[in-house]
Amino acid sequence: MTDAAPARSLTLQAPAKINLFLHVVGRRADGYHLLQSVFQLIDLADTLHFDLRTDGQIVLAEPLPGVAPEDDLCIRAARLLERAANRPLTGVTIRVEKRIPMGGGLGGGSSDAATTLLALNHLWQLGFKRAQLAELGLQLGADVPFFIGGGNAWVEGIGEQLTPLQLPRRRFLVVHPGVGVATPAVFKAPDLTRTTPSVIISDFVRAASASELFGRNDLQPVAERLEPAVKFAAQALPGSRMSGSGACVFAAFDCEAAANAALQGLRERNALPAQARMWVVSSLDQYPAAALAD
Known part of the structure; x- marks a missing residue:
């Protein structure tokens, strides 16, 4: 019996978060603000489609209005992972069905970036551990490690210090x-x-x-x-x-x-x-x- 062929496409939900509270408790010497917050996932979500290519290109289908493709967080996440892999990859087409409002404080762009890192690590069979993906994600935005962490959390630092929390269903x-x-x-x-x-x-x-x-x-x-x-x-x-x-x-x-x-x-x-x-x-x-x- 042979192993199943690796997947060549994925469709995933990238849900939003809300801040149940958000306190600014200080500021670092580099200007970054120190926060305390609780992030709770909600089921308002973007839908992301990933299809591997054979030409090595990273392509964004249907770019968001007003956002250049190379500035899109999904493309930036894919290119960051490509550089970290440091080897030729098959490429991918990414299509985003946007439902989370942009500029809404719900972490939509960060969630899309996190799902992109997780999805392409799987499709490209790179084998990065979750902690490694979270470290990469922090380069894209302070909220990205939270989504990669996988669950609701008490959040500190600039957003990278996470303590898992069980929260009541609301x-x-x-x-x-x-x-x-x-x-x-x-x-x-x-x-x-x-x-x-x-x-x-x-x-x-x-x-x-x-x-x-x-x-x-x-x-x-x-x-x-x-x-x-x-x-x-x-x-x-x-x-x-x-x-x-x-x-x-x-x-x-x-x-x-x-x-x-x-x-x-x-x-x-x-x-x-x-x-x-x-x-x-x-x-x-x-x-x-x-x-x-x-």
Whole structure:
């Protein structure tokens, strides 16, 4: 009996994340900010298709509007892995069905990059360990190692220090107000809080078990000043919080019916501008592509 032929194509979901809180606790000498956060996976996801080629070329089918192919994080991830392999490879065509809003603070680009590293490590049979892929991923963005890690996590440092967390299953209503927020502008803002006292995991776990909001998002006041539509969305959705550097805000619910009722209420009140988008999503425990690595 012969071994099955190696796979030549893969289709994978690349889900988003939300920051249940985000504190800026300091700043390194190189300018990078030190954070504490909890990242929770949600089932709002891009779909990525990978098809091996025979000509060695790395090709992005249907580039995203306004993003040059060579700047796309999927292409950058593929080329980074190609350089790390340091040997001729078969090439690949990557096609992205984009659902996670760009500039939304949900980590869509980082998730796409992480799935690309995991998928191509498998298709190209490179044999890199997950820790090695996470180290490569950090060159693409601070959130990439989280997705490669495979599960929900307490996050520290610049985003590379991960402690796995078991989180209660929740439903969330996620609102994108129809604008993007420039992450560099948020972190460069002079009024950004950079000295929030550090917290400990056990405090967060106690709050989460009681379904209580914990901490805050230190980036939210700056994002709301830069883009007032973010503040408008947060005020329209009671109990909400911004994710990442914005622009999405979210609120947690114990059941889908409650989340759908909140969504319907926003629609009936015309509480948001026409360009806003809303999703009722579920939390996830595992990152789909992580099963491809050790």
